[in-house]
Amino acid sequence: MRISRPRGFTMIEVLVVMVIVAIAAVSVTLALRDSHQTQLEREAERLAALLESARAEARVSGVPVRWRPVSDASGHGFRFEGLPEKIQLPQRWLGDEVQVEIEGAPSLLLGPEPLIPAQALRLRLGVYSVRISSDGLAPFTVQPATQEPG
Secondary structure, rough: OOOOOOOOHHHHHHHHHHHHHHHHHHHHHHHHHHHHHHHHHHHHHEEEEEEEHHHHHHHHHHEEEEEEEEOOEEEEEEEEEEOOOOOOOOOOOOOOOOEEEEEEOOOOOEEEOOOOOOOEEEEOOOOOEEEEEEEEOOOOOOOOOOOOOO
16 A cells, blocks of 8 residues: 655745746846946946046136036037146046936036035936936935936
8 A cells, every 4th residue: 555645845845946036037137127227327427426526626726617518529528617737537428428407507516615506417318317416515426317207
């Protein structure tokens, strides 16, 4: 006479399968992340660092420095106006053309005073946008990219 065992999976087997499925889902999600969102976040972090560099240089040199987006024959870019000749900061975006909108002004004032006006700008690329802002005392910070409706 043969004794039959109940058929089914043990709790350990079920948990192992669930962990494998969760790891696969996370891998697929990260692999499918939109490149425009990644590029925009990279551009925003780079611009925030450049703005802070120019702000520090304005304070050290004692001259007013402004940042503004430009569109010229060579394409879209940006300019730091008022920096000493020896300071050469980048003037182009790293990749695709980023659209810029400064909130409430044509340019950002970066110094020479330690306390500048509160300022913000929005970068757009594809359906994504990101906001970079400073309250005038704290450094420029980047808010996470969001997808715009439409």
